[in-house]
Amino acid sequence: MRSLILCGFALICVVGGAPQTRADERMTLDVYYESLCPDSRNFLVNQLNPNWPTLSTFTDLRLILFGKATFLPNAEGGWSFECQHGPDECTGNILHACGIKYSPTITQALNFTTCLMDLPKNGELCAELAGLDYAPIDTCQMSIEGQDLVHDHGVETLNLEPTLYFVPWIIYNQVWDFTNQWESLTNLTAVACNNAPANTPVCSV
Numbered sequence: 001m002r003s004l005i006l007c008g009f010a011l012i013c014v015v016g017g018a019p020q021t022r023a024d025e026r027m028t029l030d031v032y033y034e035s036l037c038p039d040s041r042n043f044l045v046n047q048l049n050p051n052w053p054t055l056s057t058f059t060d061l062r063l064i065l066f067g068k069a070t071f072l073p074n075a076e077g078g079w080s081f082e083c084q085h086g087p088d089e090c091t092g093n094i095l096h097a098c099g100i101k102y103s104p105t106i107t108q109a110l111n112f113t114t115c116l117m118d119l120p121k122n123g124e125l126c127a128e129l130a131g132l133d134y135a136p137i138d139t140c141q142m143s144i145e146g147q148d149l150v151h152d153h154g155v156e157t158l159n160l161e162p163t164l165y166f167v168p169w170i171i172y173n174q175v176w177d178f179t180n181q182w183e184s185l186t187n188l189t190a191v192a193c194n195n196a197p198a199n200t201p202v203c204s205v
C-alpha cells in the first residue's frame with residue numbers, strides 16, 4: 001500500500017510510513033551485499049536484475065560490496081580482508097567493486113555483478129557479456145586500487161545505522177526499514193513502488 005503523503009508549500013513533507021521522495025526526485029536504492037553470499041545471489045539473480053528494466057526508470061542504484069567482512073591495513077599500503085564466506089569472497093568483492101567502478105552505466109554494472117553471482121571466477125566472460133572492457137577491471141582487481149574500493153565500501157557499511165545484521169541489506173531513500181528489508185527479498189518491485197516518487201508511471205498499474 002502506498003504511504004500517505006501530506007506536503008505543504010515548502011519542502012517539508014509529512015510522510016506516513018517509510019520516507020518517500022517527491023515527484024521530481026528519483027528513489028535511491030542502496031544494496032549492501034557479499035560476492036559469495038547465497039541470499040545476495042538470490043536477490044540479484046531473482047529480484048534486482050530481472051526487475052531492473054522497470055526499476056531503472058525511477059531508481060538511482062548503488063551496489064556496495066562488504067557485508068560482514070573486516071579489514072586491516074597490509075604491508076603493501078593497501079588492505080587485507082576477512083570475509084564471511086572465506087578468502088574467495090574477498091577476491092570476489094574486489095572484482096565486483098572494480099567492475100562497478102569501470103562500468104559506464106549502472107545497468108552494465110548490475111549485469112556484470114549478476115553474472116558473477118553464478119560464475120564467480122569468470123570476470124572476463126561476464127565483462128564481455130555486459131559489454132565492458134575487462135582490461136581496467138583486471139588492473140584494478142590486481143592492485144591496491146581494488147582494495148581501496150572495498151575498504152571504502154567497508155567504511156560505509158560499518159557506519160550504517162542501524163548496524164547491518166543481514167546480507168543483502170537493502171535501503172530505500174537513505175533510511176533502512178524493517179518491512180522494506182524483508183519484503184524486498186521476494187517482492188522487490190512492489191516495495192520499490194511503495195517508496196517511489198509520486199505518480200511514477202510504471203508503478204501506477
Ligand SMILES: *[C@@H]1O[C@H](CO)[C@@H](O)[C@H](O)[C@H]1NC(C)=O
Pocket residue numbers: 049111112114115129130
Ligand atoms: C547482460 O546483458 C547481455 C546483453 O544484453 C544479455 O545477453 C545477458 O543475458 C545479460 N546478463 C544478465 C545476467 O543480465
Ligand SMILES: *[C@@H]1O[C@H](CO)[C@@H](O)[C@H](O)[C@H]1NC(C)=O
Pocket residue numbers: 001186187190191
Ligand atoms: C507483493 O506486493 C503486492 C503489493 O503490495 C502484494 O499485493 C502481493 O501480495 C505481494 N506478493 C508477495 C508474493 O508477497
